[in-house]
Amino acid sequence: MVLVVGSIYALPNLYPTQPSIQVAYTDSAKSADQALLNELEDILENEKASYEEIFLRENKIVIKFNDVDTQLSSKTVLQNTLLDKVIIALFLEPSTPQWLKDMGANPVKLGLDLSGGVHFLLEVDIDTAQQGRLELLLDTYRKSFKEEKIKFDNSSIKDLALYFEFSNKDSYNKALKKYRDDSPLVNGLQYIITERPSSNILLLEYSDIALKEIRDYAVGQNLTTLRNRVNELGVSEPIVQRQGSNRIVVELPGVQDPTAAKKIIGKTANLEFRLEANSRTSPLRKEQFDFKENEFQTAYLEKAVIVSGDRVTNASTGFDESGFAQVNITLDMQGGRAMQKATSGNIGRRLGVLFVEQKTKSELVTNELGESVIEQTTFIEKNIISLATVQAVLGTSFRITGVGSPTEASELALLLRAGALAAPMKFVEERTVGPSLGKENIELGMKSILIGFCLVVLFMALYYRIFGIAANISLIINLVLITGIMSLLGASLTLPGMAGIVLTVGMAVDANVLIFSRIREELKNKDPQSAIKDGFSRAFVTIFDANVTTLIAALILYIIGTGPVKGFAITLSIGIVTSMFTAIMCTRAMVNLIYGNKNLKVLKI
Amino acid sequence: MDIRFRFMKFRKIAGIISISLFIISIMSLSFRGLSLGLDFSGGTLIEVSYESPVALESIRNSLEVNGYPDSQVVNFGTNLDVLIKVADQSGNSSIGENIFNILNEQNIPIELKRVEFVGPQVGDELRDQGGLGMIIALFMILIYVAFRFQYKFALGAVTALGHDVVIILGLFSLFGWDFDLTVLAALLAVIGYSLNDTIVVSDRIRENFRTERILEPIDMIDLSLNQTLGRTIVTSFTTLLVLFALFIFGGELIRGFSLALILGVLIGTYSSIYVVANMLMSLTLTQEDLAIPEPEGADFDGMP
Secondary structure: OOHHHHHHHHHHHHHHHHEEEEEEEEEOOOOOOOHHHHHHHHHHHOOOOOOEEEEEEEEEEEOOOOOOOOOOOOHHHHHHHHHHHHHEEEEEEEEOOHHHHHOOOOEEEHHHHHOOOEEEEEEOOHHHHHHHHHHHHHHHHHHHHHHHHEEEEEEEEEEOOOEEEEOHHHHHHHHHHHHHOOOOOEEOOEEEEEEEHHHOEEEEEOHHHHHHHHHHHHHHHHHHHHHHHHHHHOOOOOEEEEOOOOOOEEEOOOOOOOOHHHHHOOOOEEEEEEOOOOOOOOOOHHEEEEEEOOOOOOEEEEEEOOOEEHHHHEEEEEOOOOOOOEEEEEEHHHHHHHHHHHHHHOOOOEEEEEEEEEEEEEEEEEOOOOOOOEEEEEEEEEEEEEEEEEOOOOOEEEEEEEOOHHHHHHHHHHHHHHHOOOOOEEEEEEEEEHHHHHHHHHHHHHHHHHHHHHHHHHHHHHHHHHHHHHHHHHHHHHHHHHHHHHHHOOOOOOHHHHHHHHHHHHHOOOOOHHHHHHHHHOOOOOOHHHEEEEEOOOHHHHHHHHHHHHHHHHHHHHHOHHHHHHHHHHHHHHHHHHHHHHHHHHHHHHHHHHHHOOOOOOOOO | OOOOOOOHHHHHHHHHHHHHHHHHHHHHHHHHOOEEEEHHEEEEEEEEEOOOOOOOOHHHHHHOOOOOOOOEEEOOOEEEEEEEEEEOOOOOHHHHHHHHHHHHOOOOEEEEEEEEEEHHHHHHHHHHHHHHHHHHHHHHHHHHHHOOOOOOHHHHHHHHHHHHHHHHHHHHHHHHEEEEEHHHHHHHHHHHHHHHHHHHHHHHHHHHHHHHHHHHHHHHHHHHHHHHHHHHHHHHHHHHHHHHHHHHHHHHHHHHHHHHHHHHHHHHHHHHHHHHHHHHHHHOOOOHHHHHOOOHHHHHOOOO
């Protein structure tokens, strides 16, 4: 049973992959449709490019080719014709038959070191995010202390803590009471208060819970932004994942130009808050912009920017008094001040929010050699995402109402957050593997597995004869099972992972060797049948203990390891389990098949 | 009794060898240290492939002129592949790009094979995590063996593992081989492998102590070692076979890995014979330690 399942899931790996391309609309809101499919067909027909199959999958169109040359030339043709309308990605489509796919059987994924591609590790700068929030808090407290006549001589942010030095004991006590009243829940965050009564100083720091919240928010927001940006790269299977507390892993298989990828990942979207131009605004001081959602709607905004996206600390959705969706925006101290100044004389006018994006435009140009090549230029695009009437003087936090449905509101909030990265990020690790090295690694890995495997098989057959052959068949089943389980788990195979398989091949025979040498011993004072029986059962305890301890080491490796090392741990762990299974069950089944129910006088082992 | 080879006769000599190797390793580790690979040291590494051999000196010169005087330039595998390492600790992630551009300006066609950049804090973290993982692994194994066998065995097993790991580290330090993430992985695999051996031997010692009640402990251990010798040799041999295949054919990237494993299998086999048995002898394992026949095996009777 296990064998059948194992073989089925290992099966897809035998089918070759087919060079394919994947086409999606650049605008991620639009999904590919029949119209685009027909358009692509026409283009390919005109160019007489032969493809095997073209079909719609999810919101993309997949075209399969028979060879890499047509794949590449077709990509160029399509890109030259459609330019920026679509994102085209090259990839290898496995030719797994439908019935296998229906069972969830897919070929083993290749790690970056085998497929080639780029791996980035980005670190989110939490301190900056924290600093921004503290500034906001400092401003809030300064204001409320002034209102409540609590006098202080000094106030600042020191080592990520809010520092207030009060003028007298009375103010100190009042402030302390205020802090305590606000804590544990000020804006849903908890603080730690440090009291220095002798010098009338109070320090306010974020608690661990609050820090975790800030961190989760910042990382989560950056993660969303990164996902959107990575989608623009047109990679067929990108990975964008949080790693640890404040890191984000980005893996882009097949991407060969790390510089371009880095540019897009590291690029900044931004926001600009500007007042709508009115009749008194001189034409020199206003600009016309399109709305993001509706290309035909435009509006004039003043050229002066009140606040830009880096001043936005949060944007979330909520509901107003009458139950309509709204977007709540929080600005930092400086942003709040600027907003207050700008809106105080302008109640009743409309405030526009511009979404600023850095985009690349592709153009077909003829170079000096007379070839037409695609030239990419970067430009900045600004679109209005919101235009709402100012109802009152705005400060650090305000809301935009009349934003439509809750879905539309959350989209707007997402755009606002995307425009304002919660915290800056930097690249802390980068690994690029060229396609040739990937191929080379696969070849080397396969070669070592094959050679190691043949050597072991040969040795076992020579040393243990018939029992050796039984062990060898188990070894083959073992390899099939490892491949099947890898496919089933969707784990990626890496070069160290292949090394793990090689090592498993060497160690997998150990269980059989243990059993066989035990049988040999038992043969000294027992008849063959009971020697076989006792050999298997006595060796089992040993095999079990030995494998459990190895598994402990492999699991720890999996937990602490990253990337390639994890790959090694995965194959090693799977290998240990499958080798235990095959050595005990399969070999025994075969031995029973050969020697079972026979009255043996002598047993050669 | 079938004791063909009196292992324990040499136990004093083996003990001295082990202890001196251990001390040499510790000395080398503390004075020379490990030559840490990029994963742990941080920095930038770039591998390029030329169509025809290029003088490393010219690459070094152009890198020096362009502001990378401390770069290491070596051939990697063949004389067409060149590996450049820059141990920059500033966390600047665009060094790889810059170097590739500098090399491109030499107007010799090159192909980029890989670029790796590891920021300094990541390197430190990997190092700490690796060390921590090793300690956790040893500790968990200690508990498991103590639970399944007896604490004297657990001490023996963990001493053997510590012995193996320290000596392999010592050899890497002594010969200045690069210690990177894959070697660390190999080291943990060695823990697994060496343990495998140790358990098999311990298992036999335990069994013999229970069934053969007449012998002296020293004979008992010798008997057990002899009984498991065939298996130990065969398994080590098959494992070494595949490891040599990996070492020779697996390519430059996993050479350090396979080397560490080969050393590990050799040292691990030795330690499962001498270190464990020596520890058991010094801790004076007696029959009473194992006298109460725990119902081992009973839990597994349902299985073959």
